[in-house]
Amino acid sequence: MARPAKPAPRLISPSMSSTEWAAQALQSFEAVVQSTAGFRVREGQRRMAEQVAQTFSQAQLGKLEDDDALPQRAIAVVQAGTGVGKSLAYSVPAIAMALARGTRVLISTATVALQEQLVHKDLPALAARMEQPFQFALAKGRGRYVCKLKLERLAGGGAAGPGGDGDLPDDDLFADEEAEQRGKRPRHESEARMKFYASMADALATSEWDGDRDTLATPPEPEAWSPVAAEASSCTGKHCPVFNQCTYYERRKQLVAAQVIVANHDLLLSSLGARLLPELDNCLLVIDEAHHLPATALDQFACEADLSRLTWIDRLASRALRIGQLVEVEDIADIPNHAARLRAALQDAARLVMDVYGEQLRAPVPGRRQFASSLPTRARVAGGVLPEALVEPFSQAAHHAEGFLNALRAISKALRSEMRDKPDEARRLSQLYAQIGVLAPRLEAVHAAAQLLLQDAPEGAVPAAKWFTLEVEGDFIVVRAHASPVLPGNTLRNHLWSAVRGAVLTSATLTSCGQFDFFLRESGLFGDEAVTTLAVPSPFDYALQGTLVATETRAEPRDAQAFTSEMVDALLSDLALVEAGALVLFTSREQMRQAVDMLPTAMRSAVLVQNTLPRPQLLARHRERVAEGQPSIIFGMQSFGEGLDLPGRLCESLFITKLPFAPPDDPVGEARAEWLRGAGRDPFSELVVPATAIRLAQWVGRAIRTEEDRAHVYCYDKRLVRTGYGQRLLQGLPPFTLARRAAG
Secondary structure (H helix, E strand, O other): OOOOOOOOOOOOOOOOOHHHHHHHHHHHHHHHHHHOOOOOOOHHHHHHHHHHHHHHHHOOOOOOOOOOOOOOOEEEEEEEOOOOOHHHHHHHHHHHHHHHHOOEEEEEEOOHHHHHHHHHHHHHHHHOOOOOOOOEEEOOOHHHEEOHHHHHHHHOOOOOOOOOOOOOOOOOOOOOHHHHHOOOOOHHHHHHHHHHHHHHHHHHHOOOOOOEHHHOOOOOOHHHHHHHEOOHHHOOHHHOOOHHHOHHHHHHHHHHHOOEEEEEHHHHHHOOOOOOOOOHHHEEEEEOOHHHHHHHHHHHHOEEEEOOOOHHHHHHHHHHHHHHHHOOOOOOOOHHHHHHHHHHHHHHHHHHHHHHHHHHHHOOOOOOOHHHOOOOEEEEOHHHOOOHHHHHHHHHHHHHHHHHHHHHHHHHHHHHHHHHHOHHHHHHHHHHHHHHHOOHHHHHHHHHHHHHHHOOOOOOOOOOEEEEEEEEEOOEEEEEEEEEOOOHHHHHHHHHHOOOOEEEEEEOOOOEOOEOHHHHHHOOOOOOOOEEEEEEOOOOOHHHHEEEEEEOOOOOOOOHHHHHHHHHHHHHHHHOOOOOEEEEEOOOHHHHHHHHHHOOHHHHOOEEEOOOOOHHHHHHHHHHHHHOOOOEEEEEOHHHOOOOOOOHHHHOEEEEOOOOOOOOOOHHHHHHHHHHHHOOOOHHHHHHHHHHHHHHHHHHOOOOOOOOOOEEEEEOOOHHHHOHHHHHHHHOOOOOEEEEEOOO
16 A cells, blocks of 8 residues: 655754744654554644653753853653553654754663564654654663673683683683582583583674574573673773674664664663763653653662672682783782771671671561572661661771772773783783673672661751661572662652753653652652643543452451452452453462462463463463463463553453552662651652552553453452542542442
């Protein structure tokens, strides 16, 4: 079928006013919509596109004429209900305006699925329809790509080849340190690992594989991939002898040439100031799946340190001394002292942690089954104030880690200088650099964790969350120290929004109980004068297309044992009526295990349980069964409650076993609740309910995916209809027809 003729929008001139820019960017959107055969105009989508155009037209980008002037910032927070078509609504006006203004678009998502949809489907289709051509590229963290130098060594059995690291014959350059501490790997495992690396090297040499971990036919386990990953700490960049064939830097070149770059939230936050992605003060930023941004920020700035397995310290010191001597670095004499004192300080810290918190760390976790006894136990530092007994060892750890790091920096600087002056020795020097680089991140982690553990909050400020864990790993009992910021909004305000000029944040779930306030606080945008909010409703007729069945139980949901038993009975009765596709979402593994154990024999063949198959295979089998007219029921947890697209008969029934409150043992949430209570505020109302509302809206969103879908949503938690906060949760859900079912 021939594509309809496209209207010819006027070209946007850089000298236009912001109003004219917005109008022409919106015209580009309308031109694309009209040129798409069979595409229906959606008023909500157009309203969102209009807001995106207005926002980006108002942002001042790049260097200002007056160095003392404050740039005009513009940020839009847009909730776009399911079916609005938000990808098109933000991408067309953003790209049109970026091309006109000579800048770039950076799109950040939370899930691989959306990244792949944008790069492999949405953007290619858009490039074929827009008047002005543009290039796009996918940005990933460098750890997703192979280091050819590391692979070359390991594929050859780890021996130093020509130009190798013969200066360090007794060091295994890229050893799996944790495996080493558990004992030498059995011969058959080592041989299998060598064959794996050899097969990767062959595939790379014959262009059957492009060096991207995600394109391997069989995704490797982390412990197999880590030794060959192109991590920054072990990379010498342009000094590397295989730099011109480096997969990672080849992908970097694609990013430089692209006007549209698709990244993820982790990479966006981890690369701040690293010049990997476009500079945030001179690009148009779109954050899709923005409800994930606050949690990602906490993860990025959290720290942890292993206090038990410390042989890497001596290993790193040995490497640093020998390499420092080889490149004639003067300031290395203190390395043995720093290493010995650091190790002693961490050992003291581990012993004192057990003295102070041992009773908590050794206590069995209520409700945990015997098979899960190796899962970590946890002890949180009340009030975020480190006990006096722990201050000295962590102060010593921070001091000696810093001294050790300074010596490593001097050695790294000398190595880079040698590489510059002696290009013929680049291979040997690069491998020496990597000798330090593969272990340096552990030292950096210890330093960061010790500093944050020691940090005291100013009066009235929120202290960091601090806690310790005890876990059995193989033959080791491992004590770890953890610390994390508590308020993601503060972190994002300081590190992200201070650099951004123009941004659009969007998701189907940004309001909580009908309000944007919770998300704005969590994301660091509350009270920001540059922020505009917009809620675009879904075009679906939820009252006609869906029914929410609120099923009550006699047992209180807080009585886990009695509630789960009664809930599973009701669930199994409802599952017996399923004729097509269904999704059951659980709030705990124990809940899901009990439901699986209680399945009648006749129903077992219809149930697919999360983690029994890789997710793509499980979903493929589900689709096959439904296509064949058989009932197929997926049992899943949190990760299946979001981002899962099962339209039509694939999900005619959705079962929510219990309201998805956050786990009660989240130390960051506990620390925040403690601070709120200390300030005379109610953490349940301010924190727990709004967060649950967003999570519940995501779960419910799995039910209706198209305008033709029909679905029933079952919720077995009577608090949804029996409590005041349950009514608040209902306000944030689509307006389904509500049916109540009393306890039997």
